[in-house]
Amino acid sequence: MDIEKRIQELRDRLKYILDIFGPDENTNVIMLEAKLGEYVAREPGLSKQEAIRQLETLEELFRFLEKKLERELTPMNKVRIVRHPQRICLKDILENVYDNYTEIGGQDDYSIDPSMLIARAYITRRRGKKVHNQAVMVIGQEKGHGQEFRNGGSVKPWGNAKALHYMKVAETENIPIHTYIFTPGSYPIEDYPGAAQQIAKNLYEMAGLKVPIVAVISEGGSGGAEAIGLADTRIMMSHGYYSVISPEGAAAIEGRLRGGQRAEPKLIEHCAKQLKMTADDNRAMGFVDWKINEPELGARPEHYDFFRKLRKSVVSSTDEIVLNIRGMRFFRSLALRRHKGADVYVRWSLDSRAKERLLWTRYMKFRRMAQDAYLDKRHWFSRSSEWTSEFFSSLYSYFRYDLFGKQHKKVTELAEDVHAEMQVVVGRSSRYWKNVMSKLSFGKAKKDVDKAGLTSLSTWDDGALNSGKWQYVSPQAKLDRAVVCPNTAVHGCLDQWAPDLFGEWAGVCSFCGHHFPMEYQWYLHNIFDPGSIYEVFSEIESTNPLKFDGFDLKLDEAKRKTGHKCGCMTFEARIEGTSVMVAMFMGNQ
Ligand SMILES: [Zn+2]
Structure with missing residues (x-):
């Protein structure tokens, strides 16, 4: 009975290994399978003592080869x-x-x-x-x-x-x-x-x-x-x-x-x-x-x-997050060192200042994570102005959280004043350069939107629709063909003539309201106020952070074909006078 149980256990282990390595034709796996098969065939003829002795040898072989297989695991084995x-x-x-x-x-x-x-x-x-x-x-x-x-x-x-x-x-x-x-x-x-x-x-x-x-x-x-x-x-x-x-x-x-x-x-x-x-x-x-x-x-x-x-790992991670954002850095590191290894109680609830610091730390962590994923060939000046504002905010964070972390309200207020002062300085200098840049490339600086425009209800101006004059007309509208709506079976939409559908109707089925895909240029030119688009980060380039084989070639080809450095375009623009910040994926270029 005991032997049978142990054989079953080995069978289960082998089955698991076969599931993980199955299609790979691994010689170790083949050997395990053969040895177990041989033993099972031989076992009824052996004396109990001999059967146990040979079983132990077989179990030893399993342990040895499992260790070996562990070292040979491919990424796909891990997926399995x-x-x-x-x-x-x-x-x-x-x-x-x-x-x-x-x-x-x-x-x-x-x-x-x-x-x-x-x-x-x-x-x-x-x-x-x-x-x-x-x-x-x-x-x-x-x-x-x-x-x-x-x-x-x-x-x-x-x-x-x-x-x-x-x-x-x-x-x-x-x-x-x-x-x-x-x-x-x-x-x-x-x-x-x-x-x-x-x-x-x-x-x-x-x-x-x-x-x-x-x-x-x-x-x-x-x-x-x-x-x-x-x-x-x-x-x-x-x-x-x-x-x-x-x-x-x-x-x-x-x-x-x-x-x-x-x-x-x-x-x-x-x-x-x-x-x-x-x-x-x-x-x-x-x-x-x-x-x-x-x-x-x-x-x-x-x-x-x-x-x-x-358990140890999730508990100590939670402790560390809490200790890292609580109090002054010096005491924090002391506390961490003291707590290392031993299971000491750390209260996990946060006060309002620790919460602020937590969000800041999280924000910086994910920003850093993204930094190697793209290429930044922007002119040193635009990069350095971003660096300046980052520097000031980290300086602010130092004042706010580290230096005066546990001090009185007064100090907090002082830090905020300092921050506000810095914002003015940073704001002024970056505004200055923005003005220069916009003068150079787009002629006119942006006007501030007045309060009334933002707070009063807008009225629908259908002039553009009635006149049928889109700023950009989809090339699909130039094809003389009938288009079948994918909802025809459900809603009984009739076929539509491409110049109507992609021209006047802006790609929307006039029977069921289905939206056909339009080119990104269509959105760019027809949604935002003419001349209001100011592209940012246009120098940021897609790269191949995983070094995926052949991806560099694909990227180069796409960059050449589209003239864009990246599939996402970011810009400031206005829609009927309201300023918006837009990130747009350009899928169909
Ligand atoms: Zn339809």
Whole structure:
């Protein structure tokens, strides 16, 4: 019986290894498979003693080769590890990392979106004889070891909205947020319009959340990971991946595949390598703060040591965020040094000044993260004026938070006065240069918009529509052809003549209101007041931060073809006299 149990255990281990390395034809895996098969065939004829002796040798071989396989893991093997049903899931973490938890926002299939799990969890710590229960809001994708209703951790927009809602609750309660990222990506956008907007909303709101946020990444795929990923400290599991796109998605683009066609395994493997998605890659590029080592071939629910390590790591990360923004730097570092290693109680709620500092630190962290992702060939002067304002704000931050951090209100006021004074100086000098620049390139300086114009209701001026004179006419309007609306089957739209549709009707179906894609120039010239556009950052250039093979060539070609250095255009403009700042993607150039 005992022998049988142990053989079964080896079978399970082999099956797991086959799942991870399966298609790779690895000689170690083949050897394990053969040796186990031989033993199982031989075992009935052996004496019990001999059977146990040989079994021990076999178990030793398994341990040895598992270690070896661990060293040979490719990025794609790691992708298979994090997607394996035996991979630890969020519920395992809630059970083993926290001392107590209650799921909120609905449970299992009664949840708004069972792929997004929310729980109020507690960490119990002792100081002397006193016991402290520290509350944390835990938010993350739940894969539930392959339960179908969990949808593999692919969250729908309302699941991400639920996550945001409970982040706000945590903010109100002044408790930290721990997020756990277990997603190949959010649910495909074609099926649920609004998925991208919801993620954008989460990012926007998370940037301003006034509580510490720690994120732990296991499978961080694309925008779905970002929906809960904007954190003060980001920890990555050593066998996880974190990438802008899944390797399959990248392979579909590389292989120019359409409509559900599957890419060749070789191409997927190649992309997994090129995407620099492992914990070490992400650590080297500064996208995550540190890596937490997992047991060989990845953490599974029975690895209790790993949960202990994870607990220590999320607790000390939360402590560090709090200590870093509290009080003066000298005392902070002292406190940190004193706390290193020992489990000492640190209160996690923040006062208003610490909250301000938290947001500032988070803002600077993500700005720094983006700095190697583009090329800045702007003239030294425009760069230095930006540098000046950055310098002044960091000086301000020093005065505000470090030097006078715990002093009286008076000092705070003084610091604010100093800041206001600096703003005037910076404002004056940059305004001066802006004026010079606009005189040089556009002739006239911008006029201030008067208050009445902003506060009174605008009237619809349909002169442009009636006259049929657009500032820019789509080249599609010059084609003599009939256009079929994609909603014809639903709304019974009649075919429309291209010059009407793309000319007078501005690309909007006159039967159902469907918007056909228009060129970016159409928006540029017809939406904003003529002559009001003032482009900024036009010198900032797209680069290839991942050093993805062949991407440089594609970028060069796109730059040459479009005459733009980057696919995003940013500009100041006016719409009927109201100033706006615009960022526009130029998709169809
Ligand atoms: Zn239509």
